[in-house]
Amino acid sequence: MATVQFAEVKKSFGAFPVIKGVNIDIEDGEFVILVGPSGCGKSTLLRMLAGLENISGGEIRIGGRTVNSLPPKERDIAMVFQNYALYPHMTVAKNMAFSLMLASAPQADIDSRVNYAAGILGLSKLLDRYPRQLSGGQRQRVAMGRAIVRDPQVFLFDEPLSNLDAKLRVAMRAEIKELHHRLKTTTVYVTHDQIEAMTMADKIVVMHDGRVEQIGTPLQLYDHPNNLFVAGFIGSPAMxxxxxxxxxxxxxxxxxxxxxxxxxxxxxxxxxxxxxxxxxxxxxxxxxxxxxxxxxxxxxxxxxxxxxxxxxxxxxxxxxxxxxxxxxxxxxxxxxxxxxxxxxxxxxxxxxxxx
CATH class of the missing domain: 2.40.50.140 (Nucleic acid-binding proteins)
Structure with a gap:
């Protein structure tokens, strides 16, 4: 587990700025959600934290260590994507174990970690199945299991529930929140759905046009919005x-x-x-x-x-x-x-x- 800091972080594509000096402090073990409309920069910020986008300015620190120039594999993070990104020719067990196999981890360690993650996520009876034999919710659990077996300092979630139907999204919200309470790993989660943000987060970062509009607990943002944008975005129906x-x-x-x-x-x-x-x-x-x-x-x-x-x-x-x-x-x-x-x-x- 680790703290995460964004210090005056900026990102430009050519002459066009998309992240405009973002400052965020995330405590060890916190569940923080970046929320905002499409195009606000939240996914870009997450990709910069993961090392998938270069930083144009400022610093990103994980556990007090500046990671601006570190490749993704050296940042000790694990990312869960919107589209699951499972290997169709591998079983659930092999999908979950893939990163450990690449690292040449001992087989006993691989089996132990996979079984541990499968037990947490209710996948123990599905380890021999292939992705095509799973439901959407089960595939998302496998993607989460692949992240858990790495035992990272920070979990990153990039709109992981967007492809699920409404009822399954509600169930998966509860599962991810319960998982965080059990693992207590620092988590940064991106979504455009303010209901997800309100129900899951310890702390919410509301973004708009590449800037942070307000940071606070869900009820702080709901009861005391700093401005018209936050007041209109947080809450359903809107203010x-x-x-x-x-x-x-x-x-x-x-x-x-x-x-x-x-x-x-x-x-x-x-x-x-x-x-x-x-x-x-x-x-x-x-x-x-x-x-x-x-x-x-x-x-x-x-x-x-x-x-x-x-x-x-x-x-x-x-x-x-x-x-x-x-x-x-x-x-x-x-x-x-x-x-x-x-x-x-x-x-x-x-x-x-x-x-």
């Missing part, structure tokens, strides 16, 4: 955003574009005259017969809850209710806002104004 301005005569009120007067958690006299965004997560909107009137646009029942999109405050706003609601598009409902959970952002800078 509602309503544009408006502070009432100069009553700075505890934000006046939305359509004139709706929205309550704030405290007075914001310092924000008077600025274009603002009023942020509120869907679960902090409740039904209230004497509250704001909102027109129903879309109803999305999911079983245990109902998501309703309404027109409110000059925007389309998502509400999440646990109640069974008999309502149709075009009708109105009355809603109340939990103002204690309102976020206020500066529209120009995108930064959150502290409550």
């Amino acid at each position: 509602n955003m309503i544009k408006g301005r502070i009432d100069a005569e009553n700075p505890e009120i934000l006046v939305a574009a359509d004139g709706t007067r929205l309550p704030l958690p405290r007075p914001f006299p310092e924000a008077v005259g600025r274009d603002l965004v009023y942020g509120l997560r869907p679960e902090y909107i409740s039904l209230n017969g004497t509250g704001f009137k909102a027109e129903v646009v879309v109803i999305e029942p999911t079983g245990y809850e109902t998501q309703i999109i309404v027109r409110f405050g000059g925007a389309e706003v998502t509400c999440v209710f646990r109640e069974r609601i008999d309502v149709r598009p075009g009708e109105s409902i009355s809603i109340a806002i939990d103002q204690a959970h309102v976020h206020l952002f500066d529209e120009k800078t995108g930064m959150r104004i502290s409550a």
Whole structure:
């Protein structure tokens, strides 16, 4: 196990910068997820850590040792790819043992490590099968087993669940998290799925356009987003955003574009005259017969809850209710806002104004 540090790491393809001075500290044994939209640089950063991409600037350190110029085989890492990358002509056992065979490890050591990894991953009865005889989830376990037998300082996962169906992704998320708790090996995991990030990570790094937007625990990012990008990216359904301005005569009120007067958690006299965004997560909107009137646009029942999109405050706003609601598009409902959970952002800078 080892710490991992990115210190002012940069990467350019020709004159085009894709990683723009990234700083991340990963503690020994931490499970850290790099998350962001496609093209944000997260996979490039992981490949630089693995030694598969050259570094244009800065330093990457594993266990305190600078690895910028080290080839992948000398970095003591193991990587699990999105496409499994299994050898079709080899059995599960040989796929898992391949790196040890290349290193001329003793056969007894190979057998011991393969059996240990197979036991952890539930593959003991499948060691004689070939990849074509396995399901997608089983193939992903084999890819993980191949990484485990190497006993590396750091595990790297590059969107390993993207090729699985929704139900299997949920199961594999739990398996990978349980595996980390058992092995306690430093893990860096890349995904574009913020639900994966929220449910699995000890710490999340939110990336956008080659930069780190915010680093924190899942609940820190959910409850205290630094800016509009993090607020909109973390959480499903996403945070509602309503544009408006502070009432100069009553700075505890934000006046939305359509004139709706929205309550704030405290007075914001310092924000008077600025274009603002009023942020509120869907679960902090409740039904209230004497509250704001909102027109129903879309109803999305999911079983245990109902998501309703309404027109409110000059925007389309998502509400999440646990109640069974008999309502149709075009009708109105009355809603109340939990103002204690309102976020206020500066529209120009995108930064959150502290409550």
